Amino acid sequence: MGNCNACIRPSESEQAPTPTPTPKSPTPKPRRSPRERHPNPYAESPSPIRVLKDFLPKTRVSDKYILGRELGRGEFGVTYLCTDRETREDLACKSISKKKLRTAVDIEDVRREVAIMSSLPEHPNIVKLRATYEDNETVHLVMELCEGGELFDRIVARGHYSERAAAGIARTIAEVVRMCHQNGVIHRDLKPENFLFANKKENSALKAIDFGLSVFFKPGERFSEIVGSPYYMAPEVLKRNYGPEVDVWSAGVILYILLCGVPPFWAETEQGVALAILRGVIDFKREPWPQVSESAKSLVRQMLEPDPKKRLTAQQVLDHPWIQNAKKAPDVPLGDIVRARLKQFSVMNRFKKKALRAEVIRDMFMLMDTNNDGKVTYEELKAGLRKVGSQLAEPEIKLLMDVADVDGNGVLDYGEFVSVTIHLQRMENDEHFHRAFMFFDKDGSGYIEIDELQEALADESGETDVDVLNDIMREVDAKQDGRIDYEEFVAMMKTGTDWRKASRQYSRERFKSLSLNLMKDGSLQLQDGFTGQTVIPNELTSSNRLQNLALLSRRSVTKEFQDSGFD
Secondary structure: OOOOOOOOOHHHHHOOOOOOOOOOOOOOOOOHHHHOOOOHHHHOOOOOOOOOOOOOOOOHHHEEEEEEEEEEEEEOEEEEEEEEEEOOEEEEEEEEEEHHHHHHHHHHHHHHHHHHHOOOOOOOOOOOOOEEEEEEEOOOOOOOOOOHHHHHHHHHOOOOHHHHHHHHHHHHHHHHHHHHHOOOOOOOOOHHHHEEEEEOOOOOEEEOOOOOOEEEEOOOEOOOOOOOHHOOHHHHOOOOOEEOOOHHHHHHHHHHHHHHHOOOOOOOOHHHHHHHHHHHHOOOOOOOOOOHHHHHHHOOOOOOOOOOOOOOOOHHHHHHHHHHOOHHHHOOOOHHHHHHHHHHHHHHHHHHHHHHOHHHHHHHHHHHOOOOOEEEEHHHHHHHHHHHHOOOHHHHHHHHHHHHHHOOOOOHHHHHHHHHHOOOOOOOOOOHHHHHHHHHHHOOOOOOHHHHHHHHHHHOOOOOOOHHHHHHHHHOOOOOOOOOOHHHHHHHOOOOOOOOOOOHHHHHHHHHHHHHHHHHHOOOOEEEOOOOOOOOOHHOOOHHHHHHHHHHHHHHHHHHHHHHOOO
8 A cells, every 4th residue: 555665574484595605706696576576475485474463373254153145256355244153143254365465565455454444433334343364365354244235326216315315425424534534544445335334224324334445644644656436536646645635525526426416527538537637627507506505515615625735624524514404405306317317327337247247258258268177377368368359468467367366376267257357348349349239239130229228237237217228328329319339339338437446456557557647748747745846747857757657657566566565
């Protein structure tokens, strides 16, 4: 993570012997590869280094809990439903494969996530870490189970949604931010997907669930690592000089979406989103803003203040009249347009994911699995991507392999291969898109009709909202002939309207590369993390230019992960 400098010392048996000097001319010290400098301690060491500091060697997660069905897969492992053997309480167990913790940064990420969740006082809107366990292969984090669904899905499901309801949600998010900041924690990745309802009851608590990118901070401390999600990223994050104020910005973006259904800073590419954030122009003209109270708009403006020194603190957000008088805020529905937009985002993402996860993925897997052993090796993945026209560079393919190989065995099973295809959502691959298009075009007519779209999406969502499907059809159907042809389908797949959850390491690489591109075209002036002074690219000395390129370029950053043990 940002300012962490933890590193893993190899055991004595792993250290290379000191070379014996000779009387002849000195022999130059051989250059070691990055992997030789920082091997995976779990692969190389006969006695694995422990991840958790408070490790109890004789306790096992299975002694107290029964692990049940899989709830989801993440970057480092799998989350299972687990049941307390004594109380029969249902919880969630996040099981992290040690083989996936390939660098000191990965290990420190897990340690810090546990430390942060353990240090935060119990709060009704923050998921509680109940217990931690560790064995030779896995770290287990047992925490509260949140099964009430995501924030936006709950809003869409409700028939009545008003400014008053948005104010209540905004208060909850601000209280979470205040609690974090009071305890020296910056969340750094506030977004709707990271808030879940505890259960399906109408009065269920909304809880912040993911502290994987969070970091401890001291007053006045600044950070430079670019992490987070594009739409919610504060301008000072892109400038690589930020503090806790970034959480208020992200909360302001969420509030804007809650009130109108679309992000305040949007574009079809990540670089376009970044430029919109840096410009900081907020649109209060489109519907339903003319009907939204001035008090609500005032709060949004102050939370999305580009200057972090002038931006409201979390406490000031809670003290704002609109929040203070939340129960008196207008209870008039914001209009069907807001709920329709939120639902459209949800269904549009499902449309894209369906195209990527459909039979085309199975076809691609079988194509790349050349020896038909049910596994895809790195070489098979690389050759397969070339075969289908991918232009990804080898370091990017290696990064995708590392991200997707959840169990760390060096090959991808089908489940892990699916996650690779998600990371390749914007891969400009005509064959891939053609097969995905054919999945929807059931009758082979060359067009996706609305009934075909409805049939394909209904089995995943459990419902068929004709209005939302019509909205998607209107958005994608550029020719306005009531159907989607192949060109329109490809254009939809290549746009940046999805709010995907990129992996932690993959997002680090992507956004540091994005920062470099913005610096190159003059859109972004970097700030020195120590002095706070603006660094203009054209005025960089050759030494400073080299340092900045080393920090920002994708390949150099990848080398930092492998080479130095910290970024």
